[in-house]
Structures are given as structure tokens and as C-alpha cells.
Amino acid sequence: xxxxxxxxxxxxxxxxxxxxxxxxxxxxxxxxxxxxxxxxxxxxxxxxxxxxxxxxxxxxxxxxxxxxxxxxxxxxxxxxxxxxxxxxxxxxxxxxxxxxxxxxxxxxxxxxxxxxxxxxxxxxxxxxxxxxxxxxxxxxxxxxxxxxxxxxxxxxxxxxxxxxxxxxxxxxxxxxxxxxxxxxxxxxxxxxxxxxxxxxxxxxxxxxxxxxxxxxxxxxxxxxxxxxxxxxxxxxxxxxxxxxxxxxxxxxxxxx
Amino acid sequence: xxxxxxxxxxxxxxxxxxxxxxxxxxxxxxxxxxxxxxxxxxxxxxxxxxxxxxxxxxxxxxxxxxxxxxxxxxxxxxxxxxxxxxxxxxxxxxxxxxxxxxxxxxxxxxxxxxxxxxxxxxxxxxxxxxxxxxxxxxxxxxxxxxxxxxxxxxxxxxxxxxxxxxxxxxxxx
Numbered sequence: 363x364x365x366x367x368x369x370x371x372x373x374x375x376x377x378x379x380x381x382x383x384x385x386x387x388x389x390x391x392x393x394x395x396x397x398x399x400x401x402x403x404x405x406x407x408x409x410x411x412x413x414x415x416x417x418x419x420x421x422x423x424x425x426x427x428x429x430x431x432x433x434x435x436x437x438x439x440x441x442x443x444x445x446x447x448x449x450x451x452x453x454x455x456x457x458x459x460x461x462x463x464x465x466x467x468x469x470x471x472x473x474x475x476x477x478x479x480x481x482x483x484x485x486x487x488x489x490x491x492x493x494x495x496x497x498x499x500x501x502x503x504x505x506x507x508x509x510x511x512x513x514x515x516x517x518x519x520x521x522x523x524x525x526x527x528x529x530x531x532x533x534x535x536x537x538x539x540x541x542x543x544x545x546x547x548x549x550x551x552x553x554x555x556x557x558x559x560x561x562x563x564x565x566x567x568x569x570x571x572x573x574x575x576x577x578x579x580x581x582x583x584x585x586x587x588x589x590x591x592x593x594x595x596x597x598x599x600x601x602x603x604x605x606x607x608x609x610x611x612x613x614x615x616x617x618x
Numbered sequence: 619x620x621x622x623x624x625x626x627x628x629x630x631x632x633x634x635x636x637x638x639x640x641x642x643x644x645x646x647x648x649x650x651x652x653x654x655x656x657x658x659x660x661x662x663x664x665x666x667x668x669x670x671x672x673x674x675x676x677x678x679x680x681x682x683x684x685x686x687x688x689x690x691x692x693x694x695x696x697x698x699x700x701x702x703x704x705x706x707x708x709x710x711x712x713x714x715x716x717x718x719x720x721x722x723x724x725x726x727x728x729x730x731x732x733x734x735x736x737x738x739x740x741x742x743x744x745x746x747x748x749x750x751x752x753x754x755x756x757x758x759x760x761x762x763x764x765x766x767x768x769x770x771x772x773x774x775x776x777x778x779x780x781x782x783x784x785x786x787x788x789x790x791x
Contacts, residue, residue, distance in 0.1 A: 369775050372775075400720070407721075408778060408785070410724065411725075415727060415731050416732075418751055419640060420640065421637050425636075425640070429632075429636065433628055433629050498626045498630075535630050536626075
């Protein structure tokens with residue numbers, strides 16, 4: 363074996379790139395060759411010191427938010443513009459109000475303002491309706507929807523409420539405050555319910571209210587805050603919440 | 619021209635690997651502010667080219683775009699930092715008289731390692747960063763950097779050889 367190849371194989375052994383036979387062969391040569399063993403020792407020392415001293419940098423939250431805003435459908439019209447200045451947003455708000463209603467503006471607003479979580483959730487709900495595709499995975503089978511969320515850190519409980527009049531329509535992933543958030547989509551007759559699961563933060567939010575013609579229900583279940591948004595009537599959404607909570611907490615067999 | 623369904627998919631595919639993209643851009647550019655700009659530009663490119671993403675290894679796909687964006691960005695904005703040599707693979711190994719000492723390597727601190735990585739020629743540096751910071755397999759690195767597996771292996775050996783020489787030289791301490 364040439365000296366050059368032996369060097370490459372030494373690195374490959376360190377990196378776990380050799381198969382069992384290659385590793386066995388390498389270990390035999392390592393035992394018989396002091397200078398190879400010394401080189402391998404130095405390589406291991408280098409790897410150890412790099413692991414100890416170097417921190418893998420994480421993308422700053424502001425960058426994540428800019429990219430999330432860029433990806434939001436409103437930004438796809440002008441993808442080069444990240445985080446529009448406030449004046450431009452105000453101008454487009456006026457434009458939107460002139461074209462349709464203030465709610466049009468709300469629907470087109472990028473989901474970057476953490477300060478108005480409810481507004482963001484309603485905007486995402488509307489965006490789903492406007493695009494004609496409220497769910498990225500369209501399925502009434504909770505066993506298909508649940509694993510699909512495996513790609514986000516927080517997997518929501520997925521329950522089947524079809525017998526009670528709330529069939530599962532699917533799921534999608536929204537970006538809330540720069541982080542992906544799972545959304546379950548249910549139907550009630552002609553209405554759509556967006557149920558967003560967020561990591562629990564601060565005081566437990568709880569309650570029911572109406573904003574801009576939308577019913578909102580929010581509750582906390584363990585480490586998860588659930589936000590249900592729909593244009594269905596408040597009583598209907600309250601009923602949905604009751605049924606969802608009951609089904610979600612009726613035992614592991616019902617929720618997996 | 620609404621692209622929302624594919625945008626949601628894009629978020630799910632790209633966002634989980636943003637830290638990896640940032641780490642690569644940070645190490646190749648040498649500073650955080652540049653990495654910020656580069657990753658934003660790379661994400662935009664990824665978004666525009668998302669139609670061509672055919673599934674598969676999303677991390678390698680995003681890192682390939684980030685890597686290419688980094689070099690274009692550096693050539694445009696930091697022309698003096700990029701040392702590109704066609705002959706880099708053929709240079710004979712540095713013939714340092716002294717064999718680097720394992721004990722000295724083990725005692726290196728972050729600043730010394732960062733300096734040593736910073737002075738590596740770009741092809742060696744990116745291979746080292748993809749392997750030792752991002753933790754990618756040789757095969758993924760070959761795909762991302764567009765070179766044969768054997769070249770990945772020799773670049774990695776050269777990069778580590780240079781680092782060990784820089785950190786393990788007795789007079790350096």
C-alpha cells in the first residue's frame with residue numbers, strides 16, 4: 363500500500379467511513395506500525411480539540427425571521443424584499459383597504475409579528491383558505507397526518523372527530539415567530555378550522571373570543587398551547603374544543 | 619403568482635437545516651455578519667430553485683446552494699479573502715522538519731484553531747468544515763463540492779495535516 367493511500371485510509375478510519383473489513387485491516391496495521399499509530403493519535407487529538415473548542419454557530423433568530431417572512435406567500439410576489447419597512451406595510455394596508463377590506467390586508471400580512479399572535483394565526487388561517495389549499499397533506503386519516511408532522515419538533519395530538527361532525531381534512535406547517543408550527547385542519551360542514559399547536563409559553567392562555575368575524579378558542583394541554591381559529595360560529599368552535607380535548611386526553615390509544 | 623403550497627413545503631424542507639447552512643457560511647466567510655447575508659441570499663436562491671428540488675437529502679441540497687452562494691458572494695464582496703489556485707491539489711505536502719506533537723495539538727485553544735482554519739486554502743477549508751463542523755459523510759461532501767470521493771479524502775487529509783502542523787509545532791507555543 364502506498365504511503366498516500368495509507369494516509370487517506372487513516373482519515374477514513376477516524377471518520378468511520380471504513381467498513382468492518384477495512385477497519386479490521388486498518389487496526390492490524392495500526393498495531394504493527396508505530397509511526398502510523400502516532401499519526402492516528404495526532405488526528406484523534408485534533409478531532410477532540412476541535413470538538414472541545416469550536417462551537418457550531420446557530421442561525422440568529424433575526425435571520426430565521428427574515429427567511430420565514432421571505433417564504434410567506436405575501437412575500438412571494440416580491441421575494442427579494444425581506445421584512446418590509448413599516449411605511450411600506452402601512453401603504454399596502456391602505457391599498458388593501460381600498461381594494462377590498464381591512465381583512466384582505468390582514469390576510470396578506472407576513473407572519474413575522476410575534477406581538478400579534480392572534481393576528482398572525484388568523485392571517486395564516488385566511489391564507490390557507492385563499493390559496494384554496496388549507497392543508498399541505500390532505501388526509502382524513504390521523505395515522506397519515508401524525509407522522510407527517512415528524513419534521514417539526516412539536517408534534518400535536520391528532521384525533522379523529524368525524525363521527526362528531528368534525529372530519530379531519532389534513533395538516534400544514536405555518537411559520538409562527540420564525541419557527542415552524544404544526545397546524546391541524548378540520549372541517550365543520552362548509553367551514554374550516556385551523557388548529558395550531560405552539561410550545562406553551564408564559565401564563566396559560568385560555569378563553570374564547572371573536573376577532574374580525576373569526577372565532578378563536580385557546581387552551582393549554584401539558585406543554586402545548588392549542589389555538590383554534592374558524593369562521594364557524596363560536597358555539598360550534600367551543601363544541602369542537604370540548605370534543606378535541608376529551609378525545610386527546612382519553613388515553614394514548616386514541617391519540618397516537 | 620402565488621406559490622403558497624410549495625412555500626409551506628419549502629419551510630418544512632429548508633428551515634430545519636438553517637443552522638448547518640449558517641455554520642458553513644460562517645466558517646467559510648470567517649464572520650457572522652457576512653454569514654447572515656450569505657445565508658439569506660442562499661435561502662432566496664433555494665426558494666427560487668425549489669421546483670428543482672427532487673426530494674432526497676435536503677441538508678446536502680441546501681448546503682450545496684449555500685456553498686456556491688458563499689463563493690459567489692465572497693468573490694463579489696471580499697475579493698481579497700478568496701485564494702483560488704488551480705494547482706492546489708498538486709502542491710507537494712509542506713515539508714515541515716518537525717513532526718507535530720500530539721500533546722501540543724491537544725492543548726490548542728479556540729483562537730488558535732480558528733486562525734489555522736482561516737488560513738487554509740478554500741477547497742481544503744470547505745472540505746474540513748463540511749466534515750468536522752457539519753459532520754457530513756464523504757459521499758455527501760463529494761456531492762456538495764462536485765469532486766470525486768478520492769479528492770474529498772485527499773483534501774481532508776491535507777487540511778488536517780496543515781492544521782496539525784500549525785497547532786502542533788513546538789515553536790508556536
